Amino acid sequence: MPELPEVETVRRGLTGPLVGHCLARVIVRRGDLRRPLPADFAERLSGRTVTAIDRLAKYLLFRFDNGTVLIAHLGMSGRMVRAAAGTPPAIHTHVIFETDAGSAVHFNDPRRFGLMALTSDNRVHDHELVRHLGPEPLDGAFDGAVLSAALAGRAAPIKALLLDQRIVAGLGNIYVCESLYRSRISPRRRGASVAGARAHRLVTAIQEVLNDAIAAGGSSLRDYVQADGELGYFQHGFAVYDRAGEACPSGGPDHVIRRIVQSNRSTFYCPKCQV
């Protein structure tokens, strides 16, 4: 589910309830997530104060007063939902964080593709989960030259390459489709042919799409809600995602959005606008 804008929205929503607060109690109800939680997970976090919550691509980094860092990924169906302490956990709530202020955050993940791991401040960026990540798309260092260098020599379709977190970190299926539409680039185009002005256009489109989505609180499809339980509303702004058979927003005659499958994932695009 959650791509960069959704994770960023969750981060912002958790900052109020958690940052500056001590975790009075951490309850692991089910530890067999994508990677098993360490046996001492709850013990290592209990009594610690959250000093900051950062985002690295689609990962959340919870920093604690003793230098411990909790790395969390929401997978496809993971949610972090705010609740009052003592609220009975919903089905699929696997971990509960209760603060000294009487509020709680429930980690709920039906498919259990999410994960959490513990490390420390000085080792975060070397951690195996995040070590391979490419540039942050909203970072100033990410530009057309950086992107085309990463795409040089690549024969795979640009759609598949943009999903590769080593090339750019944080995009998923929705925002790749939307960015390619916005930059009028065909998802089937070979990676290496995206260079120069075309790469620049793509970077601009990626940044615009992500910023628009963050401003809208992310996209709510099946599972995603913000930390406060509110729905994001960027899904109403999709130009192509999940709109197969509908008219392309360009309004061009006979412009119909098409669905194809690439690398076993759905791709939505306008074959007339995107070349």
Next chain:
DNA sequence: AACAAGACCTGCATGC
């Protein structure tokens, strides 16, 4: 090395 395809797990919509 680069790429494609399958696997992981659960819920939901669809069609018979």
Next chain:
DNA sequence: TGCATGCAGGTCTTGT
């Protein structure tokens, strides 16, 4: 109503 099938926002591993 029940059952089978296919699909879903993400990685990770395996095989060519």
